[in-house]
Amino acid sequence: MTTRRRYLMMWILSMSILFSMNTDAASTDDLKSLLPVMETGSDWYQDGEPHYFKPHNLFEYINGSAELYLAYDFQKLITVTFLNSLDQSLTIDIYDMGNALNAFGVYSNFRNPQDATVAVGTDAIISDYYIRLYHGQYVVDLNSSDSDDMMKKLMLRAATEIERKIDAEKTFPGLLRLLPEKGVVQRTQKYISEAMLGHKFLPRGLEAKYKLGQNEVKAFVVLCDSFDIAQRTMEDFKSYISNRGALLGDVSIDSVSAVTGEIPYHDRVIFAVYNSYLYGVIDLPAIDSGVPLMKDLYRAITAN
Amino acid sequence: MSKIDRRNFIRKSSEIVAGGFVANTLLQHIERSEQQQVTSKTKEESKPVLEYRTLGKTGMKVTAVGFGAMRTTDAAVLAQAVDLGINFVDTAHGYQGGNNERMVGEVLKGRRKDAFVCTKLKISSIENMKSDLETSLKRLQMDYVDVLYMHAARSIDVIQNEDYMKLYEQFKKEGKARFIGFSTHSNEATLLSQAAKDKFWDVILVAYNFQREEALTKAIKEATDAGIGIVAMKTQAGGYETKEMGNISPHQAALKWVLQNPNVHTTIPGILTFDELNEDFQVMNSKLGWNDRKTLYHYGKAIKGKYCTGCNACKDQCPYGVDIPELNRCYMYYEGYRDQEFARANFAEIKADFHASKCMLCDECSVTCVNGINLTERMRNINKLLA
Structure with missing residues (x-):
């Protein structure tokens, strides 16, 4: 190797080391910059430095709950606690999920149709002691020690400030448009990152509950990488139903051929493939009752 | 359904x-x-297929494989587990913001007696914990849980805290919790030994797997001898996929390894899919065989010298005061998890007196790692990488 080439190699190596160090610093600075600042002269002060957690040690902070975040490709977390002279505390956790879809995915597992909501972030739930919001690629938890009005106001102010600092639109991931809006039980839309309906062969996808008369059913859209994979996935699903439940034959819905069956724990099911999507409805009291929703699903999928 | x-x-x-x-x-x-x-x-x-064990002094006949619901997103998986006879279900107040407890409640609605239900409360103020239990019971649609844990106890102070002990005793008296305990992910051996002496807690949920140190196995025995029910979690020792092993998964072997210890009364592998349920279910009544040992041997070999179990056997052993366990932890973050930033941050917290710079003066480390880590090489590496 010539001396010149050796210098060049050393320069490239040094630059890459420097670059990686800068990336490391930036990776935590970006989270720190999202933290709210307490008003000067207020009774509140920050309890030490913020702490950071990464995938390998998230367990140390939130124990078994870490499993869910890790399933959604959790990147990093910053946590900080503010205290006041009355021994009250406000703890803020900001989870960076890497992208908005994963952030929504985790958040969607936490929300519930009965939750009280508050207008902060893209979506947020509130109780006496906490606000949990999702905005951009972040999921933010604010937990207070007390439930008085002052604490609630403080939580809301902090949440609003974090939302302002996150550079993101207040819009849900575009993929959610694959689920029709008509008849949906609000706040039941979920993004599942792995094993939909409890099956490894149904990788990731979307689901939501719908009201059909007195019944609640679940619509799902499995996101496959290609039409061929979607077809194979459908065959796997058929094979599972055939082994564990019963296939009831194919039906044509607006010229799309759909499979019907009876599936353990989920009553009757209809499903079909369009492009790389395997979509369907489960928990049906009767196959016929699911046809209108299948049509809505098809329309929503083909429109996007 | x-x-x-x-x-x-x-x-x-x-x-x-x-x-x-x-x-x-x-x-x-x-x-x-x-x-x-x-x-x-x-x-x-x-x-014919289920294996039951008695959960210490609680007398509860629990299946050797229970159901860790923390990852479960489809209630059907849990429903099938209960139908198959798995009768020990573990959840927590905090999992999925309460949706996890709601799911357990829905599945067991009308069949409460088919499974023992355990939940955990985050350690906080007494008032918050009281209110959290009420919320949990409401979500579970139950009047009581079978085991109520303090979630993630880390120190003796916590498990001997009189306020918490009184509170949990009160929960028992009120009939809201049949039995009480704590879960622990760190400092486990110390906490188990202490609990065995104190004889206050009924059940302990402990991280236990084939990579754990002998001291923990002994502490589990002490606790069992004192009548405490032992539930094992993290039975799979974290991640499994290693390049050296190809597609072989030591999943079942790892679970069998835990269950070969008669002092472990049940386990709660986290179950997401029907496949995982199937895999775990089959472990009951099966012995740790030659192939399992071989699988674990290969896995152990694949990670040998890399995996620090955090047993602390090397603590305070260096005559020059080098803080080997802490430095090892930093190295794990740096090399094992490829997180240089976190490794540096942790290294910065260690006082210079305890740094590995002293290791450069020694020919060979006088401390021996019980897990076979070459400490001389390791400490010198740490000095190069982090000092």
């Missing part, structure tokens, strides 16, 4: 779940039961 009747479901699922021998046994048993017109289906259907 399905219109497919339960007998047919068990027939179909057992064909898949339990494999040939087990399925046939199960089916024969179902058919025999029908001939005998036995009405108690659960007992009859599950008897």
